[in-house]
Amino acid sequence: MFMDKPIIVGAVLYNPKVSVIWDIIGEFFQDNGCPIDTVFYTNYELQVEALLEERHVQVNTQTRHRARSRHREPAPPSKDNLGVKSRQASQFRRAPRYGRQGSFL
Amino acid sequence: MDTERYTWTLRVSTAAKDRATVFVRQHQFAVGAPVQFDAAYDSITALEYVLGAIGADVVNGLWALALKRRVEVDHVEAVIQGELNNPLTYLGVVGESGHPGLEQVSVKVYVASLATDEEIRRVWQEMLDKSPLVRTLQPAIRFELSMQVVL
Numbered sequence: 192m193f194m195d196k197p198i199i200v201g202a203v204l205y206n207p208k209v210s211v212i213w214d215i216i217g218e219f220f221q222d223n224g225c226p227i228d229t230v231f232y233t234n235y236e237l238q239v240e241a242l243l244e245e246r247h248v249q250v251n252t253q254t255r256h257r258a259r260s261r262h263r264e265p266a267p268p269s270k271d272n273l274g275v276k277s278r279q280a281s282q283f284r285r286a287p288r289y290g291r292q293g294s295f296l
Numbered sequence: 297m298d299t300e301r302y303t304w305t306l307r308v309s310t311a312a313k314d315r316a317t318v319f320v321r322q323h324q325f326a327v328g329a330p331v332q333f334d335a336a337y338d339s340i341t342a343l344e345y346v347l348g349a350i351g352a353d354v355v356n357g358l359w360a361l362a363l364k365r366r367v368e369v370d371h372v373e374a375v376i377q378g379e380l381n382n383p384l385t386y387l388g389v390v391g392e393s394g395h396p397g398l399e400q401v402s403v404k405v406y407v408a409s410l411a412t413d414e415e416i417r418r419v420w421q422e423m424l425d426k427s428p429l430v431r432t433l434q435p436a437i438r439f440e441l442s443m444q445v446v447l
Binding site (some may be wrong): 204207210229232233234237241 | 383390
């Protein structure tokens, strides 16, 4: 299979060094006849927004590390924060780890 | 001032990704990407050339002036560190602010000499006043310059 149009992949980038890994991933996909274009985001919210609005991103990526660290040390449940927590959690669940239009992963 | 303007002309060409060749007088050198974050990258980036040029300007300038002022110097070495305002903007990260320009350059110069500290400091100050790169960059970015005499 050879795709002439690159798949647009979204990724959150906190450290410029991580772009090196994405270059390697990009080369791998290119060599295997499935070019990808990576769009970097400063946070997951922006990335998920772009995916849901189908603006740039066709495939979103999310690291386990980040998923864990975002929800590290949760506040103890209380009347005040229960709603916020569940809303955040459902937003988080809505964000697909992989997959959307034309995803082959 | 009625002096003829002196202009330096270099030719830079590329026919492949991140592989520029600079032609200057009868010399040439290769330059890689503008910036790279891969420690194993096999070329010298444009940014590294700039930082290296600053260091070379300082150490060679200091050496030449020391020679001229008859101050004996055994060795001059500089450690240069450069920081971009926000490297993520160079990578086009959506949502980042700032710019990919140099924010800060730190130059630490070590001079091995038996001359007195005062003699070295005088040469150092004269070098800073005469350095084309220091004089250009000092008003534009945060420029930290320090010199230490070692035996």
